[in-house]
Amino acid sequence: MIEKVISKESFFIKNFEGNTKILDKHVAHILEFDRGRKITNEGGYQSNDITFGFEELLLSINQGFKEIDQNTVLGNFWLNINKGTDYNRPHIHGFTGWSVVYYHKICCDQSPIVFSSLVPCIQKNCFSFVPKSQQIIFFNSWYPHSVQSCNQVNHERVSLAFNYLFTK
Numbered sequence: 249m250i251e252k253v254i255s256k257e258s259f260f261i262k263n264f265e266g267n268t269k270i271l272d273k274h275v276a277h278i279l280e281f282d283r284g285r286k287i288t289n290e291g292g293y294q295s296n297d298i299t300f301g302f303e304e305l306l307l308s309i310n311q312g313f314k315e316i317d318q319n320t321v322l323g324n325f326w327l328n329i330n331k332g333t334d335y336n337r338p339h340i341h342g343f344t345g346w347s348v349v350y351y352h353k354i355c356c357d358q359s360p361i362v363f364s365s366l367v368p369c370i371q372k373n374c375f376s377f378v379p380k381s382q383q384i385i386f387f388n389s390w391y392p393h394s395v396q397s398c399n400q401v402n403h404e405r406v407s408l409a410f411n412y413l414f415t416k
Contacts, residue, residue: 249315259363259377260386262312264350266304268382271352274301275406278327288394292334295327302408309348309410312386320346320412330359330405335397338364341389341411348386348410351379355403361385364392379407 249262282295306322313320323345330336332355341347349361360376379385387393389411398405 258388258391260312260316262308262315262384262386264305264308264382264384266308268352271302271305275327275352277301279329282327288336288339289328289330290335290337291397292328292330292336297324297326298408305350305408309350309384309386309412312348312384313346313412316386318346319415321415323411323413325408325410328405328407328409330395330397332400332403333397336395338392338394340366340392341409343390345389345411345413346386347389347391347393348384348412349379350384350408350410351381351405352408353404353406354379354381355405356398356400358398358400359396359403359405362394362396363387364394366390366392 278295278298279293284293284295287294302325328336357378360378362374362376364374377385
């Protein structure tokens with residue numbers, strides 16, 4: 249069930265209530281066999297697109313889209329692991345749908361996802377969201393966002409990012 253509406257029609261939160269031990273196994277498998285890539289991550293690990301597993305999580309996300317009355321289809325998804333000083337530069341996920349982030353493991357409350365305006369010279373509003381473990385957030389894919397580092401030694405944040413496309 250959608251737990252909270254942060255911004256009508258653009259930002260929603262849902263808690264994942266499924267089996268996190270299965271997700272741990274999927275994450276371990278990816279880390280064993282995928283060397284990763286560099287896109288917006290400064291340090292940390294970002295997997296290549298994932299093509300298997302995570303069925304229970306995907307079902308939970310799909311249920312969230314039904315609850316907010318959005319027809320979507322999964323485009324792609326990947327794993328992110330950021331340690332204490334790792335971060336992600338500002339970026340968008342395109343103009344054709346929704347982005348979803350599942351926070352599997354949160355190290356502390358010092359590492360928010362920060363949303364900014366697409367046209368910062370005109371609209372300087374910005375808002376930060378500090379996630380909790382097992383939260384899923386849904387937001388329009390065209391919102392510029394970044395992830396700050398927590399700068400804490402031995403900390404690690406594990407998340408999965410998803411792109412969903414609008415359907416008719």
